Amino acid sequence: MPTTTPPVTEASAAQLKSLGVQIRIRRKALGVSATAAAEAAGISRVTLHRVEKGEPSVAAGAWGNVLAALGMVWQAHSAGQLADVASERQDRKGWIPARVHLHDYPQLRSLAWQVHGTETLTPMEALGIYERNARHLDAQAMSADEQDLLDALRLGLQDKHPAKETPDGV
Structure with a gap:
C-alpha cells in the first residue's frame, strides 16, 4: 500500500x-x-x-x-548561513559581471527578445538594451538583483555609453 x-x-x-x-x-x-x-x-x-x-x-x-x-551538487545551509549568503549578495551591490546571463534577469530577457544564439551579453550590450527599451521595462516587476544590476550598469558605464550628439548652436 x-x-x-x-x-x-x-x-x-x-x-x-x-x-x-x-x-x-x-x-x-x-x-x-x-x-x-x-x-x-x-x-x-x-x-x-x-x-x-x-x-x-x-x-x-x-x-x-x-x-x-547536470554536474550540480546538493548544498545545505542553516538559517544563519542563509543570512550570511544574503549579506554576501548585498556586498556585491554596484558590481558589474563580465557577462550578463539573460536567464538571471527576467526583465532584460524579455527586452532582449530579438537576441538569438546567445544566453549572455556584455555589460555594454545589456545597458544598451535596457536603455533602448526603457519604455517597455516593468520596473515594479524587477527583482532587487536586477535593479542592482541596472543601477551598476548605469553608474559604471554611462560615461562609456555613446550619448546622443546635438548639432552646434542648438
Whole structure:
C-alpha cells in the first residue's frame, strides 16, 4: 500500500521550486534536452519535469540523480548561513559581471527578445538594451538583483555609453 506524502511547509515548497528552476536553467544552459537529461539521470522524462517544477513527492534519489547528471551538487545551509549568503549578495551591490546571463534577469530577457544564439551579453550590450527599451521595462516587476544590476550598469558605464550628439548652436 503506498504511503501518503507528508505535509510540506511553505518554506520547503519554495525551496524545492527554486531548486527545480535552477535545475531547468542549468539543463537549458548546457543545451541538454529533457529526454537526454532524464536518460542520464536514470529517470523518466515525466519525473524530470516534476523535478523541474519542484514537486515534493519526487524521491530524493531522483533529485540527486538529476543534479549529478547536470554536474550540480546538493548544498545545505542553516538559517544563519542563509543570512550570511544574503549579506554576501548585498556586498556585491554596484558590481558589474563580465557577462550578463539573460536567464538571471527576467526583465532584460524579455527586452532582449530579438537576441538569438546567445544566453549572455556584455555589460555594454545589456545597458544598451535596457536603455533602448526603457519604455517597455516593468520596473515594479524587477527583482532587487536586477535593479542592482541596472543601477551598476548605469553608474559604471554611462560615461562609456555613446550619448546622443546635438548639432552646434542648438
